[in-house]
Amino acid sequence: MTVTAADASVAKPWIEGRFEENLVLTTVEQAINWARQSSIWPMTFGLACCAIEMMAAGASRYDMDRFGAGAFRATPRQADLMIVAGTVTYKMASRVRRLYNLMPDPKYVIAMGACTTGGGPYFKWGYHVVKGVDLVVPVDVYVPGCPPRPESLLEGLMRIQDKILGQRIAKQKGGVGKIDDELPVPHHSGYVAPAVSADDLVFNHQKVQP
Amino acid sequence: MSIATATFDTTGPEAGARSEDYLWTLNFGPQHPATHTTLRLVLKLDGERVVDAMPEMGYLHSGFEKIGEHLTFNQYVTVTDRMNYISPMANNVAWHHAVETLLGIELTPRCVYIRTIIAELARISDHLLSNGAVGLDTGAFTFFLYAFYQREVIYDIFETLCGARFTNSYTRVGGVSQDFTPLVIEKIRAFIRTFPKTLDDMERLLTRNRIFVDRTKGVGLLTKEEAINASASGPVARASGVTRDLRKDEPYLAYADLDFQVCCASAGDCYARYLVRMQEMRESLKLVTQALENLPAGDVNVSIDQRVARPTKQQVYSSIEGTISHFELSMANRGFEVPHEESYAAIEAPNGELGFYIVGDGSENAYRARCRPPSVLHFALFPQLIRGHTLSDVVAVLGSLNIIAAELDR
Amino acid sequence: MPFTPPSVDDVLAGLADRFGTLDTSVYRGQTRVVVPADVSFDALAWLKERGFDLLVDVTCVDYLEYQDAKHRYGLVYLLASTATNQRLTVRVFADDPDPTVRSVVPLWAGANWLEREVWDLFGIRFTGHPDLRRLVMPEEFNAHPLRKDYPLQGRGERHNFPVITRDHS
Numbered sequence: 001m002t003v004t005a006a007d008a009s010v011a012k013p014w015i016e017g018r019f020e021e022n023l024v025l026t027t028v029e030q031a032i033n034w035a036r037q038s039s040i041w042p043m044t045f046g047l048a049c050c051a052i053e054m055m056a057a058g059a060s061r062y063d064m065d066r067f068g069a070g071a072f073r074a075t076p077r078q079a080d081l082m083i084v085a086g087t088v089t090y091k092m093a094s095r096v097r098r099l100y101n102l103m104p105d106p107k108y109v110i111a112m113g114a115c116t117t118g119g120g121p122y123f124k125w126g127y128h129v130v131k132g133v134d135l136v137v138p139v140d141v142y143v144p145g146c147p148p149r150p151e152s153l154l155e156g157l158m159r160i161q162d163k164i165l166g167q168r169i170a171k172q173k174g175g176v177g178k179i180d181d182e183l184p185v186p187h188h189s190g191y192v193a194p195a196v197s198a199d200d201l202v203f204n205h206q207k208v209q210p
Numbered sequence: 211m212s213i214a215t216a217t218f219d220t221t222g223p224e225a226g227a228r229s230e231d232y233l234w235t236l237n238f239g240p241q242h243p244a245t246h247t248t249l250r251l252v253l254k255l256d257g258e259r260v261v262d263a264m265p266e267m268g269y270l271h272s273g274f275e276k277i278g279e280h281l282t283f284n285q286y287v288t289v290t291d292r293m294n295y296i297s298p299m300a301n302n303v304a305w306h307h308a309v310e311t312l313l314g315i316e317l318t319p320r321c322v323y324i325r326t327i328i329a330e331l332a333r334i335s336d337h338l339l340s341n342g343a344v345g346l347d348t349g350a351f352t353f354f355l356y357a358f359y360q361r362e363v364i365y366d367i368f369e370t371l372c373g374a375r376f377t378n379s380y381t382r383v384g385g386v387s388q389d390f391t392p393l394v395i396e397k398i399r400a401f402i403r404t405f406p407k408t409l410d411d412m413e414r415l416l417t418r419n420r421i422f423v424d425r426t427k428g429v430g431l432l433t434k435e436e437a438i439n440a441s442a443s444g445p446v447a448r449a450s451g452v453t454r455d456l457r458k459d460e461p462y463l464a465y466a467d468l469d470f471q472v473c474c475a476s477a478g479d480c481y482a483r484y485l486v487r488m489q490e491m492r493e494s495l496k497l498v499t500q501a502l503e504n505l506p507a508g509d510v511n512v513s514i515d516q517r518v519a520r521p522t523k524q525q526v527y528s529s530i531e532g533t534i535s536h537f538e539l540s541m542a543n544r545g546f547e548v549p550h551e552e553s554y555a556a557i558e559a560p561n562g563e564l565g566f567y568i569v570g571d572g573s574e575n576a577y578r579a580r581c582r583p584p585s586v587l588h589f590a591l592f593p594q595l596i597r598g599h600t601l602s603d604v605v606a607v608l609g610s611l612n613i614i615a616a617e618l619d620r
Numbered sequence: 621m622p623f624t625p626p627s628v629d630d631v632l633a634g635l636a637d638r639f640g641t642l643d644t645s646v647y648r649g650q651t652r653v654v655v656p657a658d659v660s661f662d663a664l665a666w667l668k669e670r671g672f673d674l675l676v677d678v679t680c681v682d683y684l685e686y687q688d689a690k691h692r693y694g695l696v697y698l699l700a701s702t703a704t705n706q707r708l709t710v711r712v713f714a715d716d717p718d719p720t721v722r723s724v725v726p727l728w729a730g731a732n733w734l735e736r737e738v739w740d741l742f743g744i745r746f747t748g749h750p751d752l753r754r755l756v757m758p759e760e761f762n763a764h765p766l767r768k769d770y771p772l773q774g775r776g777e778r779h780n781f782p783v784i785t786r787d788h789s
Contacts, residue, residue: 044243048270048616049295051247052376059358074243087616091758092248092269095240115272119778121289125280126273127765128757131778138784147377268756275741275766311648438702441675441730452702454674459705550687551647554698554709556676567696569681577686582677582698590733619756 043079047086057150247615278579297336308566336560340612384519385511444562450478
């Protein structure tokens with residue numbers, strides 16, 4: 001495109017609007033965030049039933065790759081999103097923590113399904129289930145459902161992308177701390193009598209009163 | 211094929227010479243893409259050859275049997291969904307088959323046929339995934355995509371049937387939650403029409419594929435005696451020449467009326483297990499076709515006199531028996547009568563014999579709900595299957611055993 | 621003339637001849653026989669020779685709160701015959717303290733993990749087991765969770781542990 005005298009005579013700012021054809025003007029922060037949110041690499045971290053739905057979300061019908069998150073990495077060192085898909089048990093908790101610590105920053109965690117959100121069907125009687133993966137690693141997005149449909153997981157992924165878009169490159173208040181080494185443990189291994197009997201406190205409608 | 215015939219003598223006179231410091235220990239899992247689920251192997255390697263393997267499990271132990279003592283027979287079906295999560299319908303059928311054995315309930319003919327159809331569809335989807343995983347792990351990615359696409363079709367059928375993709379919770383004591391609608395039957399018919407072509411395509415892709423055959427033939431050998439001695443069941447045992455199939459041997463549901471063959475092989479290696487699964491899908495399709503064409507009319511749940519299945523809305527509003535039955539079943543301290551007895555009932559699940567040992571104590575909860583999982587016994591076989599093979603065969607053997615961690619650990 | 625396998629009753633009669641009178645019962649077509657704990661191994665070995673060559677399952681029931689229960693633990697051996705498809709349930713009872721039963725791993729290799737699981741979840745000790753370790757629970761765990769007196773409330777609950785947020789990491 002040649003610049004004619006007539007064009008030049010029109011008063012134009014010297015930089016704004018000059019590059020609209022092929023260039024986008026933005027801030028470094030936005031550019032980095034845009035690049036980051038469009039290339040989330042999840043780790044293959046299937047633990048239980050939710051893994052099947054995670055696989056379905058990655059497979060041809062739902063195709064997570066449309067949103068830039070299709071490159072499932074087998075190693076935590078190449079991944080930046082951990083989709084905890086399935087029940088986390090006490091035996092597995094230390095492994096989950098270790099895999100999280102192996103991932104490079106910035107890293108994100110999706111708690112997929114009811115078990116990782118808060119114990120799910122195992123909340124009351126599952127003696128070997130950690131009641132929520134947020135006791136083990138910090139969680140960014142919780143996806144409800146047992147198991148969530150692939151669409152729900154995609155929605156959770158988009159919330160992660162929103163979160164990435166809002167990030168600042170300037171140093172944040174608080175800084176990077178360290179996760180405590182304490183891990184959740186199962187119930188006491190002996191019999192523990194409840195401190196107060198629930199029968200005295202709650203009126204039991206179905207109990208035959210003497 | 212030198213892989214199968216290569217022997218590694220750990221007991222001979224030079225065993226002392228190859229001392230422990232030669233060997234290399236490799237930790238495999240519990241988080242590894244080829245285990246598919248959370249199980250752990252500690253492999254002892256001599257170069258690339260596996261000298262010994264120590265399988266470890268329990269990373270997904272969620273206490274299903276404890277939960278079974280606290281949920282009622284109808285509620286616990288939701289937990290069985292999460293047991294073998296690649297064929298949940300088969301688990302639902304197994305659980306309520308066991309409950310109905312304990313309670314002595316005779317199902318209606320329509321319900322029997324419906325359960326047969328869904329159990330066979332579950333078998334197809336299970337075998338698709340397990341064969342697909344063997345293909346995936348040995349390098350055949352296209353095969354896996356074919357299999358997964360057909361699984362989605364079966365998911366669609368189940369979703370139309372009961373509203374959930376794969377945690378169906380479909381069966382109830384004395385019946386099922388939803389009757390077949392014409393749309394469901396139409397979808398199953400469409401599946402029956404299209405699936406054989408895909409299955410042929412899959413066979414053409416993999417069955418005589420040189421790479422796949424070389425990777426699986428002669429790998430993970432299991433003899434018939436070993437299979438019986440180790441209590442193996444299902445396709446793993448049938449690939450070793452054990453002709454035991456509960457559908458034929460102890461006909462439950464509608465299997466006595468239907469015409470099908472038990473698929474067996476004698477080689478006992480990974481390739482034989484793959485072939486048995488492929489052939490079983492064809493037999494399952496035959497079963498689904500027959501059962502669907504002969505689907506009896508009539509009620510799907512047992513009659514309200516038996517006081518186990520929920521009455522329909524029509525019955526609740528128009529008859530006193532229906533109202534009373536509904537009330538009795540809804541109240542928390544009522545429910546149906548359970549004997550102080552114990553019984554075991556099993557079905558031929560896709561993975562093998564899946565049975566439940568239920569102890570009744572008069573209440574609507576089981577006193578003990580033991581699940582007999584096929585995966586545990588198959589996983590225990592792993593060290594003897596892999597000894598002497600190479601590290602790359604580990605994934606082929608694991609895939610062909612089709613170990614599902616949630617069923618393994620419960 | 622077709623081969624007629626010995627009926628389960630005949631096998632049980634033979635078992636009673638060998639080991640004394642045994643308590644048998646039938647429920648929904650399933651035959652159960654109670655065998656004393658001290659001869660359980662011999663009885664199972666005898667049954668294996670008589671054609672019950674498949675060990676389907678080994679499990680246990682804790683009868684702590686069960687009505688009319690005389691013993692605390694009841695082991696269940698589900699046997700089947702691959703030739704005749706007959707089934708037989710063998711019950712062996714054990715009691716606190718230190719419930720002990722002889723292992724059947726020498727008879728069936730498949731019993732290995734099943735017995736480890738029973739040891740793990742119920743604390744039944746199997747003498748003669750080659751490798752009696754915990755199967756599903758962590759090694760350092762020291763209780764047996766499927767016993768009826770295992771507490772389902774306690775320090776394992778969610779509110780006893782801090783929720784880890786982004787500020788920590």
